[in-house]
Each structure stands twice: as structure tokens, then as C-alpha cells.
Amino acid sequence: MGRPRSILRTVRADLWNPAADPLPRMSRPRALSRLPHTLVVLYALIMGIFPSSEGMDPTVPMLAMMSAAVLVIAMFRPLPAWWASIVIMIIGARTGLTYLGEAQTFPWMVPEAPLPGAPHPRYVINEVVAFPWTGSGMALQAGVLFLLALRVRPRVAVETLLITTLVAVMCVVFLPEYSSGHPVTALPVYAFAVAVGAGVRMLRTTRTRLEAQQELTAEERARRTVLEERNRIARELHDVVAHHMSVISIQAQVAPHLVDDPSDELRENLAGIRQNAVEALTELRRVLGLLRARDTPEDAHRAGAGTGVGTGAGPRPGAGNGTGAVNVVGRDALGYSLGDAPQPTLDRLDELLANVRGAGVALTAEIAGEPRPLSPGVELSAYRIVQEALSNAMRHAPGAPVTVRLRYRPDALTIRVVNAAPGAPPPPSPGAGHGLLGMRERAAMLGGDLATGPTPDGGYEVSVFLPVDSQKGIEATS
């Protein structure tokens, strides 16, 4: 007993839903976004005008008009419209009798006036038919079912089709006077309308899902790029810390040798320092192992690790390289294949600039203010930002002159890297976007700012503000 009842409840929940569910606009082309709606209204107008003729029940044109109105409503509230269409079907089957001669043709095919002498078609087939089984009656009913199937789940569409069929059969069984047999034509039409509607809906949902998936993938990729950059930055910084730690551990060991007859307290103290440094190093190695395990091939390439290490003194491109090889030469010139060199600081900026010049770039460098050693994190980040900005300039504006400006201010270091407009459109390059992200991350980590954008003359500018009071940087990031 429970099962049929629960089925009934489900059907009721499915079908008794007056909620608005409008037919969506077309996403593209934009100019045609309202095309589906226009077509439905046009269809309703054509099908809804039923020319009256003799021998026809006067309710028929009215029923046709109502059906057309219901079809228009179905664009916005498909389920209520469908219920209305069922009501019209029942009323039409009861009262809307007309002659088959006109009825089976569509309204616009009915001759306005019979040709003289020719027998009027209505006299040829003189059978009576009720409105729901006329051409336009079926067309309007099918239209409602089609619009419904577009908007609702396939199960609901099938339910409505079954109920429509059931009602149609009941009409024929219980109102048998004239209209027997005609629903036979109507039922396949309904089924076809539902099938097409459901099919189109399925295509649509599949496409929507695919688009959502693609969007998600793009988002995922962007997030991964950020994470990779952070990973790289974290690795470099841990690397710097680890080197400092190992120096501490060595110095703590050396210190007792530097004094004559060191006291036990001193020895103990230094042993403690060394112990702590060694433990910190152990942890750092774990962290670094973790960070390295997540390396992508791209990272490995950038870091110059692996088999590339030690194949030479580091490629040093000669002057006047062909521009076609700029991408490849560029990265080497920029010292990405640092290999077994230590993490760079601004001390090595001159070397970097010389390499870029060596790759054939017209480079101007200006250093303003009082150069002084900054904290290792700032030095490393500043170096990497200049490196990355130069790499971008070489990649996106090959051959264009570049200016690098560093300004040491009391509270900050500012960097500007500006390139002029490229002579020719740059070749498409993979991995674009990585560089900007990395620079942004580095600046943000230090509590600094990064601004990038095109210059009025068609070039590109990267400007960075790095606070040198490291404490501020820590506050800003925490």
C-alpha cells in the first residue's frame, strides 16, 4: 500500500509546482539572445488563429487562442501552463467540434473561398473532429510539452507525457461521440515533442557542466601556479636559512679553539648552541625535502638542478645572439641555471645585468641612494624580481631596450624595470604569467607592493616597493 502512495506523492511533488522556470536566453550570439522567445510567440500566433467556418463550434477559435496563450505562459511557468493545456484538452474534446476537412490541415492552408466549380475540400472529407486533435490543437499541446521538457528533469517530462496520454485516451473513451481514433495521431506527436525537448535539455546541461568543469580546471591551474611559486620561494628562503644555520653550527664548534683554556661554562654553552643549530638543520632538511618532493619538471628546469648541473661553467652566451634563440638564451643569460651557485643576493646583480647585456639586450641600469646590505630575504627577493622582470621583458619584447632602476631608500628598496615597445609582436611563449605571480608573491611576503602594466609608449613596466625593515614585513604577512 505504501509504495503506490509514495509514487503518488512523488508525482505530486514533481508536477504540482507553480514556480517560475523561465526559458533562458541564448548565450550567443548576443543579438539573438531573445530568438527562442520570439519564435515561441510567433508559433503561438500562427497556431492560435483559427479561422472560423461554417459547421464549426463557436468555442473552437477561443480554445485555439487560449491554447496559444498557454503556450506563451509555458515559457515562464511550464508546469502550470501544462495543467492548463490539459484542461483545455478536456474542454475541447467535449465541445470543440469541427470538420476534419479544415481541421487536419493547418489554419493557413484552409482556402479562403472555394474556386468556382471546384468542390470545396471540406466536402470531400466530411468527418467531425474535436479541437485537441486538429493540426493546430496538437501543435500547441506539443509545444507546451516541448517547452516543459526543456525545463524539467526527464522523469517529470515523462510523467507529464504519460498523464497527457492518459487524459487523451480517457477523452476518447468517455466522450466517444465524434472524435474516436484521432488521438492515435496526437500521441506520437506529443512523445516526439517531449523527446526532442528532453534531448535538447540534456545537450544543454552537458555543455553547461563541461563549461563549469573547464572553468574549474582553469581556476585549479591558476591556484596551482600560485602554490608552485610559493613553494619555490619557500624553498629558496629555507635554503638561505639552512646555510646560515650550518655556519652557526660550525662557528659554535670553532669558538672553543679560539680561546686559550676555555672554561667549562663556555664549552657547554657553545655545545648547546651547536646542538640547537644541528637540530634546527635537521628540521630544515625535512622541510626542504618536503618542498622539493613537490617539484614540478618546470621547477627543476628553473632551478637548474638535475642533469643540467655541472655540464659546464654555466652557459655564457656570447654577444649578438640571433633573436630567434632569445627565449632559450635568455633564461641561461639570466642565470636560471644557477646550478651549484649559492642563492643569489644583490651583490650578483652586476653579473646578472652583464649576462643580459651579453644576450644582446640594450640595458640601462641606475642605482640611486646608498647601496647597503639588506636582510637575506629582501636581497634574494629583489634579485629574483629583477631577474624575472628582465626575463619577461626579453620574452615579451625581444630586442626592446630595457631600463632597470634600483633606489635604496632609508625604509625601503624600490625597483623599476621598464622596457620599450617591442619592435615586432613577441612570439607566443609557454609559462607566461608564472613570472608576474612569482614577483607578486615575493613582494607580498615582504610586505611590499608590486605594480605592473603597460606604459603609454607601448612598453611595459614592473615597479616594486620592498620595505627593508623586515619586522614590518613579518607583521604585514601574518
Place this chain on the structure above:
Amino acid sequence: MTSVRVLIADDQVMVRQGFAVLLNAEPGIEVVGQAVNGLDAVAKVAELNPDVVLMDVRMPELGGIEATRRITGQPDATVRVLVLTTFDLDDYVYEALRAGASGFLLKDASAAELAHAVRVVAAGDALLSPNVTKRLITEFSRMSGAPRAPLKERVGDLTERETEVLSLVAQGLSNAEIAEGLVIAEQTVKTHVSRILLKLGLRDRTQAVVFAYETGLVRPSGY
């Protein structure tokens, strides 16, 4: 017995001086020079002819690995290179061993470990910390990919017994362990090892291990 003459190559002055102080305090070890980068190290080796070079991997101008390759690539070079790293088992260590280094050591090693490593490398007849070396070599051979060249003939120069000994050496066994396994005298094993090194033109035991893996004589278990 003359003392082991050591050259220290590191770009950080604190590290150089620190190691110099620690090693000079050890009996039988003498620091004869310091180099500030790889190029300097190559020049100083030619000039001072030390027994052992303590080589930092990461140095400006010329990195430690390439410097190692240049130093050990010299014909009739007898100097042995001990690579210093901040991180154990990283790519640089594998590269360093392939470049001809005889061992590696962490920078935060204790003075005793440091002195021990220098002595072991100078003697050349034992592996530096067999456990770590074994792990390292397994990893090393996994990542080194295809053997460099068909070296079958060169292995063929070895006698059957020598090949057997070489494969045991490559598994990180000491001379005593090999002697026990093959039921021969330890002195005999020593002779075998020297003959292997001589025949293959290898510097020391570590390089013999690298050779065995690179030629595919030994495959790490599980591969």
C-alpha cells in the same frame, strides 16, 4: 706517517676558517690552503698538490661539482675530493660522485666526523658511512638512468672473483664482511680491491661503487 694535506674550498670565509681551525687541531691533518670558489680550488690544487679537497658544492664563479670534475679529471691526479653539502642526499651529491668525488659530508658534521672523513677518504680503502652511501647509491643508480656506455669489456678485464668482489663492494660491504662472505682472508680481499681499482682505473672504493652501478653490474634490489 706524514700528515694528510687538506685544501678547503668554500665561498664563505666563516666556513673556511672554521674548518681550518677544526682540522688543524686534529693530529695528522694539516690544512695547506683555502680557496674561495671552484676556479680558485682548481688552481690551488695544481699549486699545492693536497691529498684531500674539502669542496663546497655551491660556490660562485665555478661550482663545486664542476671543480671536482676538473680536478679529478686531470691525468694522474691523486687528490681526493670530499664534498661538503648543507643537505644530505640531494641531487648535488649524486652529481658530485659521478664527477669523481670520493665522499660527501654534511657541513654541520662534528669535528670528529670531519677528521674521520678526511682520513678515510685519504686512505681510499673504505666507504664513508656505508649505510648512507648505500642509500645514496641506490638512489643514485635509480636516477642515473641508462649506463653511460657499454663497458662490458672493461668489466671483462676483471677475473670472475674480482667481479664478485666488486659487486659486494658495491653493496656497501667492508673488506672484513666480504672476506667472511667469500671465506677468504681479509688481506686477499684487499688485494682484489686494489687490483680492481688498478684495472678499472678508479680512484677509490667510492668510485668503484659508482662504477658498478653505472655499468649495471649491480642493480639495486627491487628494481
